[in-house]
Amino acid sequence: MQTPTKSTQKSRKTAENKRQVLMEAVTSCIKIYGLEKTTMENIAEQAGLSRITIYRKYSNRNNLISNFLAYRAEQFNAKIKAKISDCNSMEQALEIYFLSSAEQAFKDESVRVLVETSHVFKTILNGEESPIKDAIMETWQPLLKKLSADDAQILKIDDSEIINWIIIMQHNFSRMAIEAECSAEQIRQYIKDFVIPAFIIKASA
Template identity: 30%
Template sequence: MVQRQQSVIDQALLDATTAAVTRWGLNGLTLDRVAEEAGMSRATIYRRGVTREQLIEALTAEAAGTYNRAMLPALSAPGTARERLELALQALCAAADDHLYLLAGMFLAHGEVFHQPGPDALVVDVFAEPFERLLRDGAADGTLRDLSPAITASALFNLVAWGYIHLRAAHEWNRDTAAQTILDLVLHGVVS
């Protein structure tokens, strides 16, 4: 009888995976590179029964948890939907900053983690849903335009998250400048 080995992913292995994604991007992530970043032999990582996909899934779950915790105050705060949307967009930037180089590495992988497959696919629901809710609330209370919530939420998430990540990681803008500039453009536009 062959017994399947339980995989062991601890925080040190997640940190090593983050370092490997930061250094080589998600497309360049291999178990050998994770082992190198963790300071262990390849044989050790293979004995743990860990796969590349499990590591990516664990990192994604960690980033999603940070994101979900960041969104809660904006979703439950008093005020208009427009005010809460601004809070949510600020929280998105802060959550992105917590995982900046990991997300930048994932961005270069052409959305391997964050998109559903198919020509009509939008952002994975867990990321777009808070913005859909705020957009619906804003259309109802008159503080936001009545737009397609699903499409607009996907556009908002991508515009703010990836724009912020790019300005922080590639251009090395500071947190406040990147967030304020993007949020001002998203919320107010450039047309007078």
């Protein structure tokens, strides 16, 4: 295997730094203008980059927003992956994942704004390729593989179908928790009473 040169490593680091600056600019713009009113011009100005530079990487606004969602999903899933990878049941993993999702939505204003929009639904229901779906798939796939060895119900459902269900439920659940101003205990109870039974019904169908 060829060892990356110093110039290659520097180029990658520069690209990663530029991506981080851009994603943080999107975060700021969503807080200032709201998701629907945030424009590529707003983001470029906030990031200190030209629109041409952004368009070289992202073909349009929807593509940039999808990548922003993936960026936030990567941050969230990096923290949660180790926790759910040790789970011995889907029920346990779902409880940890959805509780952490709701807590994140309460803490992060940009996440709260995002769960109030239909962007995620449009992406999933239209069957579009989605960076956010890829990020969540990377988190869940190892666990699904492990659990399917002992659970025939999980084995018979396509991983992509499970991920779509998790994304949509995560969106709905976080939105409900925010609107109802639920406590951690109320959130945990809702997961046990509604989210987990919904998955069991889906797996049994």
